[in-house]
Amino acid sequence: MSEQSPLDLAEGHPFGPHNLPYGVFSTADEPGRRRVGVRVGDHVLDAGAAAHALGSPYAALLSLPSLNALLAAGRTTWRDVRRAITSWVTVPAHRPDIEPLFHPLSAVTLHLPYDVADYVDFYASEHHATNVGRIFRPDGEPLTPNWKHLPIGYHGRSGTVVVSGTDITRPSGQRKAPADPAPVFGPSVKLDIEAEVGFVVGTPSRLGHPVGIAGFRDHVFGLSLLNDWSARDIQAWEYVPLGPFLGKSFATSVSAWVTPLEALDQARVAPPARDFPLLPYLDDGAADEPGGFDLRITVRINGEVVAEPPFSSMYWTAAQQLAHMTVNGASLRTGDLYGSGTVSGPEAHQRGSLLELTWNGQEPVGAGGGKRTFLEDGDEVTLTAWAPGPDGLRVGLGEVTGRILPADAR
Known part of the structure; x- marks a missing residue:
C-alpha cells in the first residue's frame, strides 16, 4: 500500500490550499x-x-x-x-x-521567518483597557481621556522577539508593592501573558510620508499570533510617567507562520460602533473593506483552556493603528511588526491576560490540574486561532507556545 500523499488532506483541514501560510x-x-x-x-x-x-x-x-x-x-x-x-x-x-x-x-x-525591524505594541481592546482601568483605578473612570481618540501604543524591543517554542526565562527587576517602604530587586512574581495578533509590514514607506488607512493592504503582508509576555509587578513600578519598559522588553513570542492577508478575505468584519466621529486620518467610515478581522483565539495553560478572546471585538483596527503610527511621518521598514494589544471580549472567559482573568490575582483560574494567579516556572502557554474561510472552511493560524524557565540565578 502506497504512502499517503501530503496533498491528500482531511476534509476541512484548516491548513489547506485556501490558507498557505x-x-x-x-x-x-x-x-x-x-x-x-x-x-x-x-x-x-x-x-x-x-x-x-x-x-x-x-x-x-x-x-x-x-x-x-x-x-x-x-x-x-x-x-x-x-x-x-x-x-x-x-x-x-x-x-x-x-x-x-x-x-x-x-x-x-x-x-523566526523574517528579520524584525521595529516592534510597536498597541492597547486596542476596549474590554481589556476597561478591565485594567477598573482594576487599578476602581474609583475613577476606567478609560483614560485619550483612549477613544487615538490608538495608544508604545515602541518595544525588536531584538527580543522570538519564535514560537522558545523558552522564556522569568525576568528579574525592581518591584514595589504600594505598602512597601522601598523597592526590591528579584524575579517577577506577577508574570503574565497577553494574547495578541501581530501584523507584519512588507513594503516600506518614506520618512516624512504618512501611510493612510487606505494603504493598509499595500504595506501589510500578513498576520500571526503574538504573545506579549508581561511582568506586571515590574511594569507597575516603572511605567509612571513614560510607560512600559523592562516589564515588557524581555520577550515577545510570535508564530512561526505568517498568514497572508489574502487568505483572510472572508474573515473581514466591521469593527464595533464608535461613540463619536474620529479625526479624518483615523476615520474608516468610507474604507473599501471592513477594518476588523474575525479571529477566534484560544489560550491554554498546561493544556487547559483558560480563555477564548474574540479579535472581532477590537475597537481600533490594524489599518487605523498603521495610520496612527506613521501620521507623524515615521517610516515603515520591511519586517516591522506591530501588535494589536491584548485581545479581550465582554465575557469573563474572553479575557486575554491573567491580570484580567484573575482580577489581579484575586480569583485564581485552573491551569492544567492546578490553580494560577500568574505564571509559575514550568508553565507552558499556547495560543491558537482560526478564522472563517471560503466555503465554510476554517483558516488556521499558526500556534504560539512558550514555556517558563526559572529566573537566571546570576
Missing part, C-alpha cells in the same frame, strides 16, 4: 540551511525547491533563508506568488514534481 524551516540533515516553506496540512513544502522544479520566475525569491525579500517585493508579487503556489498544490499535473519536496511538520525546525 509562509514560514522558514531547516531539516535535521541540513540544520544550517534555512529555507522558505509553505504549510500544507501537517507538512511543509520547500517553496524554493518547488519553484525551481516547476520553472517558476519566483525561484530566486523563494530560495532565500528568510521572508524579507518576499515581504519587500510588494502587493502584486505577493498576489502572484500566492496564485502560483496555489496551483502547485492543487493542479494534479504538478504532483510528481512537488510531492517529494514536502517535509513532515514534526521533522523540521521552524525559525
